[in-house]
Amino acid sequence: MNRKIMMLLVVVFMLVAAGCGNNEKQADNSANAPKADEEVTLKIATLIPPMTEILDLVKPLLKEDGVNLEIVVLSDNVQPNNALVNKEVDANFFQHEPYMKQYNEANQSEMVTVQPIYNAVYGAYSKTYKNMEDMPEGATIAIANDPSNIGRSLVMFEKNGLIKLKEGVGIQATQADITENVKKFKFKEVDLLMLARTLDDVDLVAMTPAYAKPLNLTPKKDALITEGDDSDFVINLVARKDNADSEPIQKLAKRMASPEVKKFLEDNYGDIAIPAF
Template sequence: MKKIMAVLSVVVLALAGCGNAEKKDEQESASKTETLKVASLIKPMTEILDLVKPELKKEGINLEVVVLSDNVQPNSALAAKEVDANFFQHVPYMEEFNRNNKANLVPIKPIYFANYGLYSKDYKKMDQLPKGAVIAVANDVSNIDRSLALLAQHDAIKLKKKTGPYYTMKDITENKRDFKFKEVDLLMLARLYDDADAVIMTPAYASPLGLTPKKDALVTEGVENDFAITLVARKDNQDSEAIQKLAKAMTSPKVKKFLEDNYDETAIPAFK
């Protein structure tokens, strides 16, 4: 009986040892996993981040997507080190935030071009817009610049030679059709679709209205510009291994195919 008890004790101890070893391995594995918080806003930005989660997990990175409700919070959170990166903006918008807030945000990798377009509920062509038509544009300086450049690109207005970082309304030298500009918050643009004669916006805000650049826009921007939606981090963490792995995953053939298959001309890959 004593021998049996002794054998059982050895077995129990052995099993306990195995359990402790497994627990230790799990703890070590967990300690090796790094959490990376990335702030974002809407599709396809959030979809791209969700798409790369499994790949990053293999690399020991737990990607946490923090979805925020406006276009100010992601930069404020990043500057305050509440998140490690963000993915929602183009570089001119980031640069304006840096200037206004003495921040050190830096672009990591351009991911896709959100094809800017001019949309109208009542008119199908640019030359149908009446004299004095009201055109809604985003009210931040980088997107005012972008909107004016789009209109000038299609000869709807003329602008003086750019001397500063952005075009402003004061740079309009010719506006033969006396277009009026209504400046509103970026997230309010889609709501103006029913009230303004036309609205200039990206596909992300046009899409919920059932609009696409190719099918519905009176004019579009294309990809010859500086406005690619970009992965952004801070100067202090831009070279970190986790950020670089995230950038690599977001510019993979898998992401490129996802954009081409699901978003066509509305989100054009900015990488090869």
């Protein structure tokens, strides 16, 4: 009888010891696991208003979602993609899809569009002339020098009857694709961020409203021509393929496509930036 009691006590002791060991392991695992409400930092690269202003608007809203948004303002239109591809930032907000695709092809990268935000109305502006009919033969026209915006500019000029392009080239067009240029316009390719500064030196400048607005120019009021409402050049929130579906990026996308952002664009940039969501 005593032997049975002793054996029973040994078994009970072993079960209790095993249970304690499991509890200790669970406690260790719980200590090492991230807390459900732990704040996540998300870095996003951008360039100029209204992009920077939209991000400033959503930053406190994202804080409510447990995401600390760190806004990295860069100085040219290549750095934000380099930073994203090199994982120095988690997303960027400055570009349209044709530009992103051309960067991907040139660099074997895998950036993807997460959320369209707004359509920036593209136009051509002149400090000297009030309409295209006054533009002299041989006039110099400044356009952005990256491939997607070269094509965008030339297509805009073709749609407005100023030149003709090879059939079917579309936004892949280059100056070599111009088949008819009756007024012998000269196209000067300039770095995107330098376009606004050329306004004093050329006859016409093709640029997005983000670069025209600091000069107090808007497409509706001041552009001699615009590209129309069927543009494929919406400004997007962009991430990498490997993080685009992550919870923080999706929270950012939701906040950037929120009623607050739509109202901000309509109230402050209604003449140059049309919400795309």
